[in-house]
Amino acid sequence: MKIKVPGCMSLAVNDLRWFAVRVRGGMADPVFAELQDAGYDVYLPRRRYDRYNRRMRVMSERSEPLLPGYLFVAHPRRGGQPDDWSEVRGVNGVVGPLSSTVAPLVIPAAVIEAIITAEFESAYDETAAAKRARGDTDRSRLEQRFKPGRQFVVSDGPFASFLAEADSITHDERVKTLVEIFGRMTPVVFEPEQLEDLPKKGKSKAA
Structure with missing residues (x-):
């Protein structure tokens, strides 16, 4: 051939x-x-x-x-x-x-x-x-990782250690999220590197 x-x-x-x-x-x-x-x-x-x-x-x-x-x-x-x-x-x-x-x-x-x-x-x-x-662009990778509803941990800044729920990707390729502040879900925008995956839950040990 x-x-x-x-x-x-x-x-x-x-x-x-x-x-x-x-x-x-x-x-x-x-x-x-x-x-x-x-x-x-x-x-x-x-x-x-x-x-x-x-x-x-x-x-x-x-x-x-x-x-x-x-x-x-x-x-x-x-x-x-x-x-x-x-x-x-x-x-x-x-x-x-x-x-x-x-x-x-x-x-x-x-x-x-x-x-x-x-x-x-x-x-x-x-x-x-x-x-x-x-379809392998930076934006498409961000959209794949930060799907709406997925939760992340904020790694630095004033909201460090807060849970952030992904909402959408902005025009400048940052991540718009919802963060619970004083009991209300508030929109907050982060750089992608400020958000880390939630730690995996370990298997519970039998009593």
Whole structure:
């Protein structure tokens, strides 16, 4: 089965023997390019993230290897010798294949396919755009934790040790709660870090 990887050739994942190759720091991209030019099927999984440029005051998307120091190579390349790693080792930046005490370790094709699938499904994409698409935003996490009616303990401030019942999330992502003050439930807004989960009740001991 062939899988198209962004920035890479179509990989016949299940038809090849895959290995993890160690590379020196910062050399993954040039090693990837050189091995690909030499006719190898190569896969370099990547994670994506946002980087804020303070000087320009702009946010940009960046990417880097998901597994620093490693990439996956199908060996041998078409027409190559199964036990001859000299061509791969000869690439500048390559340390060698990940090996046991006997021989290089074969990485199951199912593992490679699972990583590729996860990358396609943006599992390693930490950009704001990807998080919004997944519904995985700071606000959504706050809404999940501070569901209306759930109780918390106030950890600091003038209401420290009071019980606070979550009500809603404000526009600036603080938590609006109801706190009993002088016998009345009074709205009070807290920073999320000011609220702690209630301690779990221990099991009562039998008399």
